[in-house]
Amino acid sequence: MVTMKQVAKRAQVSIATVSFVVNGTKPVLPETRQRILEAIDELGYRPNSAARTLASRKSRIVALIYPLLDQHNHHAFIEGAAAVAAQHEYSLVLWPIHSDNATTEIASLIQAGFADGVLLMEVQLEDERVRHLQQAQAPFALIGRTNDLRGVDYVDIDFELTTRTAVDDLMALGHRDFALIVEELSGTPLADYGPPLRTQQAFEEAIHERGLTGHVLRVRHDAGLVRGLATELLGRFHDTTAVISMSDAASVALVGGFRELGIRIPDDVSIVGIATASPFTALVDPPLTTYDAPGEQLGALAAQALIDRLEGRGGAPTQVRIPCSLHHGASVGQAPSPHRQLVVNPGLTR
Amino acid sequence: MVTMKQVAKRAQVSIATVSFVVNGTKPVLPETRQRILEAIDELGYRPNSAARTLASRKSRIVALIYPLLDQHNHHAFIEGAAAVAAQHEYSLVLWPIHSDNATTEIASLIQAGFADGVLLMEVQLEDERVRHLQQAQAPFALIGRTNDLRGVDYVDIDFELTTRTAVDDLMALGHRDFALIVEELSGTPLADYGPPLRTQQAFEEAIHERGLTGHVLRVRHDAGLVRGLATELLGRFHDTTAVISMSDAASVALVGGFRELGIRIPDDVSIVGIATASPFTALVDPPLTTYDAPGEQLGALAAQALIDRLEGRGGAPTQVRIPCSLHHGASVGQAPSPHRQLVVNPGLTR
DNA sequence: TTGTAGGCGTTATCAG
DNA sequence: CTGATAACGCCTACAA
Numbered sequence: 139m140v141t142m143k144q145v146a147k148r149a150q151v152s153i154a155t156v157s158f159v160v161n162g163t164k165p166v167l168p169e170t171r172q173r174i175l176e177a178i179d180e181l182g183y184r185p186n187s188a189a190r191t192l193a194s195r196k197s198r199i200v201a202l203i204y205p206l207l208d209q210h211n212h213h214a215f216i217e218g219a220a221a222v223a224a225q226h227e228y229s230l231v232l233w234p235i236h237s238d239n240a241t242t243e244i245a246s247l248i249q250a251g252f253a254d255g256v257l258l259m260e261v262q263l264e265d266e267r268v269r270h271l272q273q274a275q276a277p278f279a280l281i282g283r284t285n286d287l288r289g290v291d292y293v294d295i296d297f298e299l300t301t302r303t304a305v306d307d308l309m310a311l312g313h314r315d316f317a318l319i320v321e322e323l324s325g326t327p328l329a330d331y332g333p334p335l336r337t338q339q340a341f342e343e344a345i346h347e348r349g350l351t352g353h354v355l356r357v358r359h360d361a362g363l364v365r366g367l368a369t370e371l372l373g374r375f376h377d378t379t380a381v382i383s384m385s386d387a388a389s390v391a392l393v394g395g396f397r398e399l400g401i402r403i404p405d406d407v408s409i410v411g412i413a414t415a416s417p418f419t420a421l422v423d424p425p426l427t428t429y430d431a432p433g434e435q436l437g438a439l440a441a442q443a444l445i446d447r448l449e450g451r452g453g454a455p456t457q458v459r460i461p462c463s464l465h466h467g468a469s470v471g472q473a474p475s476p477h478r479q480l481v482v483n484p485g486l487t488r
Numbered sequence: 489m490v491t492m493k494q495v496a497k498r499a500q501v502s503i504a505t506v507s508f509v510v511n512g513t514k515p516v517l518p519e520t521r522q523r524i525l526e527a528i529d530e531l532g533y534r535p536n537s538a539a540r541t542l543a544s545r546k547s548r549i550v551a552l553i554y555p556l557l558d559q560h561n562h563h564a565f566i567e568g569a570a571a572v573a574a575q576h577e578y579s580l581v582l583w584p585i586h587s588d589n590a591t592t593e594i595a596s597l598i599q600a601g602f603a604d605g606v607l608l609m610e611v612q613l614e615d616e617r618v619r620h621l622q623q624a625q626a627p628f629a630l631i632g633r634t635n636d637l638r639g640v641d642y643v644d645i646d647f648e649l650t651t652r653t654a655v656d657d658l659m660a661l662g663h664r665d666f667a668l669i670v671e672e673l674s675g676t677p678l679a680d681y682g683p684p685l686r687t688q689q690a691f692e693e694a695i696h697e698r699g700l701t702g703h704v705l706r707v708r709h710d711a712g713l714v715r716g717l718a719t720e721l722l723g724r725f726h727d728t729t730a731v732i733s734m735s736d737a738a739s740v741a742l743v744g745g746f747r748e749l750g751i752r753i754p755d756d757v758s759i760v761g762i763a764t765a766s767p768f769t770a771l772v773d774p775p776l777t778t779y780d781a782p783g784e785q786l787g788a789l790a791a792q793a794l795i796d797r798l799e800g801r802g803g804a805p806t807q808v809r810i811p812c813s814l815h816h817g818a819s820v821g822q823a824p825s826p827h828r829q830l831v832v833n834p835g836l837t838r
Numbered sequence: 839t840t841g842t843a844g845g846c847g848t849t850a851t852c853a854g
Numbered sequence: 855c856t857g858a859t860a861a862c863g864c865c866t867a868c869a870a
Contacts, residue, residue, distance in 0.1 A: 139601065141863060152841045157865060164866095167839060184600040188541035189863030192846045197538065204582070220584040229602075232554070232582035234570040250534040251489065251847090252579075361770045387771055390740075394773025397747070418768040420711045421737055423744025491847055502857045507849065517855065539847030542862045601863090 140183040149177040160185060191251060200444055201253040203244060203267075204232040205260045211386075211415040212259065214433025215281055215440075219257060222441035228254075230441070241267050248276035255444045257281060261292075262330035279444040279456070281436055282332055289455055291443040293436045296459035297333055300412050300429050301340040303461065304382050305348065308408060312473035313380035315351045316341075317371055319392075320384045322356035333413060337384055353378065357388055364388050368395025379473045381409045386416040393422045393469075404471030413462055420467065427470040429462035436460065490533040499527040510535060541601060550794055551603040553594060553617075554582040555610045561736075561765040562609065564783025565631055565790075569607060572791035578604075580791070591617050598626035605794045607631065611642075612680035629794040629806070631786055632682055639805055641793040643786045646809035647683055650762050650779050651690040653811065654732050655698065658758060662823035663730035665701045666691075667721055669742075670734045672706035683763060687734055703728065707738055714738050718745025729823045731759045736766040743772045743819075754821030763812055770817065777820040779812035786810065 142160075146153040151170055158164040159174050166174070177183075191197045202219055204212070216232065223230035231253065235243055244267050247253045256271060261282030268290070271278045280292035305316065318341045320334035338354055345352035353375045357363055364387050371378065371392075383389040389411045393403060401407055403424055411419050411428035419426040443456035492510075496503040501520055508514040509524045516524075527533075541547045552569055554562070566582065573580035581603065585593055594617050597603045606621060611632030618640070621628045630642035655666065668691045670684035688704055695702035703725045707713055714737050721728065721742075733739040739761045743753060751757055753774055761769050761778035769776040793806035 139599065139863090143863080153864080154842080154866080155840055158840085161865085165839070170840085182599070184596050186542070186601045186863050188538045188547065188601050189846090190865080191538035192536070192542055192848090193863075193865040195846070195865095216584060230584060232584070234566060234580060234582070246534050249489065249532070251536045251538050361767070361775075364771060365773075365775070387767065390768055391771040391773075394743075394771070398773055416768065417711070417737065418740055418766065421714060421741040421744070422772065423715075423741075423748055425711075425715070489847090493847080503848085504850085504858075505856055508856085511849085513850080515855070520856085536847050539862090540849075542864090543847075543849040545849095545862075 139186065140181045141186070142183070144181060145174065145177045145183050148181065149174040195251075197251060197254050198227060199229045199231050199253045200255045200257060200441065200448075201231050201233040201247050202257040203240075203259060204234045212433075214415065214431070215259060215437035218434035218437025218439075219441040220437075222438045222445070226445050228441075228445060241270050245270045245274035245276055249274060255279070255448050257440050257444055260328065261332060262328070263332050263335060264330055277444060277447050279440045279447070281440045284332075287457065291440075291447060291452075291456045293439040293443065293456065293458050293460070295333070295413055295431055295436070296461040297337045297413065298340040299459070299461045301337050301382070302344045303464075304410050304412055304429060305341070305344045305350070307464075308380040308382075308410065308470070309348060309350065311408070311471065313408065314473065315375070315377040315379050316345060316353070317375055317378045317381045318352065318354045318384070319367070319371075319381065319388045320354065320356055321388075322358045334384060337412070341382070351377070357385060359385070359387055364391045365395060368392050368399055368401070372399060372401065379407055381407060383409060383411050384413055386411060386414055386419055389414070389419050389426055389428075390416075390422055393424070393426070403469050406474055408470040408473075410470055414465070420465070424468035427467035428465045430465045431462055432460045489536065490531045491536070492533070494531060495524065495527045495533050498531065499524040545601075547601060547604050548577060549579045549581050549603040550605045550607060550791065550798075551581050551583040551597050552607040553590075553609060554584045562783075564765065564781070565609060565787035568784035568787025568789075569791040570787075572788045572795070576795050578791075578795060591620050595620045595624035595626055599624060605629070605798050607790050607794055610678065611682060612678070613682050613685060614680055627794060627797050629790045629797070631790045634682075637807065641790075641797060641802075641806045643789040643793065643806065643808050643810070645683070645763055645781055645786070646811040647687045647763065648690040649809070649811045651687050651732070652694045653814075654760050654762055654779060655691070655694045655700070657814075658730040658732075658760065658820070658823075659698060659700065661758070661821065663758065664823065665725070665727040665729050666695060666703070667725055667728045667731045668702065668704045668734070669717070669721075669731065669738045670704065670706055671738075672708045684734060687762070691732070701727070707735065709735070709737055714741045715745060718742050718749055718751070722749060722751070729757055731757060733759060733761050734763055736761060736764055736769055739764070739769050739776055739778075740766075740772055743774070743776070753819050756824055758820040758823075760820055764815070770815070774818035777817035778815045780815045781812055782810045 142153050142156045146156045156174055159166050159171050200223055220230045255277035257279055259281040261280050261284055263285045265284050268284050283292045283294045320338055323329050323331050357367055367388055392409055396403055411426050413431045414428035415431045419428050446452050492503050492506045496506045506524055509516050509521050570580045605627035607629055609631040611630050611634055613635045615634050618634050633642045633644045670688055673679050673681050707717055717738055742759055746753055761776050763781045764778035765781045769778050796802050
């Protein structure tokens with residue numbers, strides 16, 4: 139390993155001077171500076187990050203806590219966060235964590251000096267990881283949000299607005315009977331996960347306020363169950379003409395399921411995805427109309443908020459909610475005539 | 489930050505003794521040991537990783553280089569690698585890298601003392617990142633493989649065997665006319681990416697050896713192109729009865745595309761996915777038959793190989809290829825009668 | 839503008 | 855079994 143000492147020796151200067159040019163900490167004469175740069179280059183010197191962290195008490199690492207248990211597509215978040223981190227010369231480290239020991243492990247990241255701050259995703263409404271981070275005085279920002287948001291930096295999807303928009307858009311096409319599909323997470327470590335809970339509530343309120351009819355279908359992400367969804371849906375709620383799906387898997391499966399039941403999309407039933415993150419929804423036939431999750435933007439904003447805080451630039455906490463953006467597919471149409479009869483094979487309806 | 493010094497003071501021992509119990513480096517009397525443990529607990533002490541790395545010249549971090557540019561699903565690799573790393577008390581850090589500066593950045597990881605070793609994925613046939621790692625004497629293992637494999641630790645999918653198996657399985661059902669779909673990567677940073685190249689070659693050899701007919705379709709991962717694939721395929725190769733797809737996106741799109749053209753799966757055409765990594769292939773109708781990528785296993789083996797090497801346990805390099813495992817869906821059937829006529833709307837076939 | 843030297847929190851060697 | 859103490863590589867007052 140090439141050290142500063144060796145560089146200093148070769149450039150005939152003191153180790154401090156090398157440090158000054160490496161970090162731009164203090165002015166150095168162009169000629170000595172040049173000598174040092176050459177020495178660095180010739181020796182292939184790289185600053186040792188452990189020593190640097192130890193001496194400066196700053197790691198320039200922010201950890202992005204990375205849940206390992208689910209199939210959600212977090213790629214976009216990461217991309218956004220990584221870009222912003224790089225821009226500020228921070229390293230973004232994805233910290234894969236199993237939910238078991240998550241709570242304690244996370245604060246340790248900071249206390250052990252491994253990272254300066256934490257980006258937390260898959261936040262639950264009541265999230266003890268957040269409490270731990272607060273207690274430990276660890277700088278953090280959330281992608282998602284808890285119930286109690288006092289003083290915390292967060293960015294999140296505006297599920298409420300997105301849901302209302304979806305309902306309104308469909309209502310404008312004559313739809314009156316809605317179904318919402320959300321992932322069933324009870325019994326999993328994500329039981330208290332905000333997005334489905336907030337969305338369901340927003341959905342129910344929107345339906346109620348507008349005098350519509352709406353049903354909620356919670357589905358576990360099990361291939362068999364997801365594939366049986368179309369049958370279940372029409373069996374239980376035969377008047378439904380508009381489906382809002384917060385599960386990409388369910389959305390994709392519904393297309394095949396409806397087709398098999400002889401239900402046409404969008405002639406008989408319209409489908410829209412919300413908070414969609416998977417590119418596969420655009421590949422089925424018909425391609426789905428979706429409200430896409432602004433993943434990259436959220437990742438970027440969260441990283442920015444955290445780094446601002448780390449560098450003491452913070453004032454009031456960053457608290458933003460961004461609605462999903464409409465992506466036109468071909469799965470939405472006018473509501474069918476109210477007298478349409480959906481004839482479903484009774485044998486299939488349960 | 490709580491330090492060893494504070495723990496030592498509280499437990500009335502020297503700092504060295506604390507170190508011994510924290511690391512299990514040397515035997516310590518049960519009673520003093522107990523006192524120290526209590527002090528650690530009461531103070532909430534966490535070893536500082538930077539100091540530790542500096543003093544021991546070991547970071548116990550292995551970096552998993554994480555490409556940011558594509559849609560491939562790497563979740564499984566990561567899960568496997570993380571599990572093994574944790575088991576050996578290594579931290580697995582995902583290192584998101586943009587391909588631009590990838591080559592130099594990677595070796596720096598080691599030279600800067602940030603990580604002990606590197607796990608590299610998305611390996612190209614001629615990969616200068618690998619050469620850099622070798623030159624820098626940086627310990628590494630590949631998930632994937634280059635052309636020149638002398639002395640390198642790698643794990644990879646056995647694309648050749650998987651491809652031959654797929655062909656054989658379909659041939660046994662009477663299929664004689666094949667198409668292979670691979671992702672077109674020319675012009676991208678992944679132009680020299682091994683999997684499609686090896687698969688294509690294995691496919692062509694298998695077809696030739698068995699006296700079959702086979703065509704290769706390279707498709708860019710652009711939603712429009714992928715959706716138009718069924719039309720293109722049948723337009724160009726109307727006799728095809730068996731499609732082997734190495735692109736999950738294409739596989740999913742084909743199901744819808746064929747249906748729209750009035751082609752039945754599997755009555756008219758059989759489809760199998762190979763090296764499949766996306767759960768969405770099981771959600772379309774009919775669910776696809778796939779040869780699933782052993783992602784988790786590969787991640788685990790690669791991490792194991794790297795850690796063995798790091799700990800000096802290495803002998804001959806680990807070099808393994810694992811074939812994909814068959815996942816039964818409903819997209820494969822007997823070849824249709826040879827006199828079947830596929831009538832394709834000429835307007836659609838361009 | 840540059841050099842000196844103390845310290846960051848651990849590890850690890852060497853005495854005791 | 856335990857304690858001093860010299861590294862580890864770098865940063866940063868403080869001096870020169």
